[in-house]
Amino acid sequence: MNITVIGTGYVGLVSGTCFAEMGHDVTCVDVDEEKVSQLSSGEVPIYEPDLDRYFERAREENRLHFTTDLAKGVADAKIVFFALPTPPGEDGSADLSYVLDAAGDVADLLVGETDSEYRIVVNKSTVPVGTGDRVESVFADRGLEIGTEVDVVSNPEFLREGAAVEDFLKPDRVVIGTESDRAAEKMERLYEPFVRQGNPILVVDRRSAEMIKYAANSLLATRISFMNEIANVCERVGADVDKVRLGIGKDHRIGPNFLYAGIGFGGSCFPKDVKALARKGRQEGYDFQILDAVLDVNDQQRRRLAEQAKDYFDGDLAGRRVAIWGLSFKPGTDDTREAPSHVIIDELLDQGADVVGYDPEAIETTRGTFGDQIDYADGKYEAIDDAEALLICTEWHEFRRPDLGTVREHLDNPLVLDGRNLYDPARMAEMGFEYHSVGRPSYAPETNREAIEEAIVENGQP
Ligand SMILES: NC(=O)c1ccc[n+]([C@@H]2O[C@H](COP(=O)([O-])OP(=O)(O)OC[C@H]3O[C@@H](n4cnc5c(N)ncnc54)[C@H](O)[C@@H]3O)[C@@H](O)[C@H]2O)c1
Incomplete structure (x- = not known):
């Protein structure tokens, strides 16, 4: 199947390469000309274990292409993924301009087609609840028929940098957010080879899918800040947080992961996603108090x-x-x-x-x-x-x-x-x-x- 991935950063490049590994013909589109020319000449611009191996194989077998030309990317694609940045705006909310602008550009291209085929537009970027509805409106406002010409699906990505290829090829679960049976069936077929060991593909409504991603990252960040606070108290009372971690991690209700004390979380996801969820809560009239504390503790710990x-x-x-x-x-x-x-x-x-x-x-x-x-x-x-x-x-x-x-x-x-x-x-x-x-x-x-x-x-x- 022809797949296009728009945005060729950590998520887009890993997704594109792994879809190609599963036999699809993948075109990755990016606005960064230097990055596209590096990738086109066989150079992987980021470090991620095993990525270069799969990347080389996909290129040798002519299943992975790079371009700055969106029209070329979208022309034959059956599924178009967005793996675009959603950085925090000044107030902490997610900046959706990359996603909405790209949706507009793709919609313009589809409107211009003579025999427009059914396409699925999939959002892999981490976006606040309701963004899928806004993307869908971009297509509907240009006269494209939802369900016949295009469906907009949420498919949050849970890969961890440092283990991104492994996570993508063997995800704990795949979340597909759509109310369209047609889109759900195609997406399930796409992901079946990735879950052969029995991990679930969860098909849920689009808003719940968007919320799952924020809830997951916020809960993980909360565990980190919580353990850092436990550590800070341990220092004052003469206890050892590593022993405490082992003691609580053996409790099945808690589990052993994400209980390491340290100098706080970073990366492109946790800080911005926690801020964005706190901000979204506030916009909806809800004061998400725990998340403010999680961020404060993290700032202090770092x-x-x-x-x-x-x-x-x-x-x-x-x-x-x-x-x-x-x-x-x-x-x-x-x-x-x-x-x-x-x-x-x-x-x-x-x-x-x-x-x-x-x-x-x-x-x-x-x-x-x-x-x-x-x-x-x-x-x-x-x-x-x-x-x-x-x-x-x-x-x-x-x-x-x-x-x-x-x-x-x-x-x-x-x-x-x-x-x-x-x-x-x-x-x-x-x-x-x-x-x-x-x-x-x-x-x-x-x-x-x-x-x-x-x-x-x-x-x-x-
Ligand atoms: N990095 C992670 O570990 C991770 C994990 C899960 C989800 N996410 C989410 O996935 C999204 C992408 O994250 P990332 O880390 O891959 O970002 P990134 O910054 O590494 O990559 C984004 C890419 O998009 C390109 N781009 C920007 N505007 C474009 C446009 N109009 N058309 C084409 N390309 C364009 C940029 O040049 C860049 O190469 C974010 O929403 C992020 O929250 C990231």
Whole structure:
């Protein structure tokens, strides 16, 4: 089947590539000429595990095409997906201009056709409840017959960056929001190969589908902020949040996922989606109080490492070299949108610190934001050369088991502020680090030099 995906970012490129993997002929349309020319010449512009493998195969088999020409994309498509940005507007509500403008452009093309065939327009962008109705009106207002010439469907996307291909190919569930049996049947057929292991395709009304996406992201963000608050109390009462997590995660009503304390959520979705749902509630006369608290807690948590560093140096970070391990908002991606590391870097720069960052994949995206305001290291140990503090912001695998003896040698001052709870606090103290993590006890560093060196020899690894 011919499929068109409009918007070739994280969601659009992964969706297009995975539909092509299932044998469809996919055209991806984007307004970014540079991106389209990169993709057309076989270059994947984002980092996402396994994406390049599937992308290459689809291109070799001539099933994946890229264009800036919307007319070319829409001409033969049976299904047109929108994977367009929905950034927060100034008041926190989702900016729908990309989606509504694209709907207008597609509608104009369909009106111009002589023998207009039935098409499904599918919204994969995260949009507030009622957006599908607005998109449908765009088509109806141009005289296109809903149900005969076009149906507008909501199909929210739940992929996680860092595991996007895996999630797309084997989704926990597929949600299809439509009141049209014809559209539902075609969409179910499209997704059947993705749920062969028995995960459900849920066909619901369009408004509920739109709400499912916001409810899912808001609940996940709430779990994170909740655990961060538990961690903050743990620190004050001498409890260990990691043990608390294990204890509550075993409760079947709670489950083990999304219970990690840390330095707050980031990324292109959670912050904006929580804001958008809170805003939508307010527009409808409902004060969604929990979500305001979730955002406040997150703002506070994301600044935490910078504040700890500032306190440690008695408020004077000017000219001090501070190293950051992990710049992406989570491991497995080069995406730094709303990354906690960037909030921390902003704070450190405000304080006059001399910042050096290292990340296995997100150096270039970070350079796009900070340019030469900070230094970039080629490796994790280079990053900490002569640094007076190491701040850990993203839990990439390579940060989980560093040679702590080497870390100790490279650092000018043994301060490690770990926003991801990667190491054992007692061992870190034993090795002479001043080590603080989130929601766990800190121990005074072992100051006897001999004992430290012995510990380094014996416990090269944490
Ligand atoms: N990134 C995620 O993890 C994720 C997961 C689920 C849902 N979503 C939602 O999916 C949507 C897209 O997110 P994303 O992260 O892929 O965004 P993105 O910013 O990575 O990609 C959007 C793409 O759309 C292109 N674009 C903008 N206007 C266009 C137009 N008129 N025609 C064609 N292309 C156009 C941009 O050039 C860009 O390449 C958002 O609503 C987001 O909330 C994202």
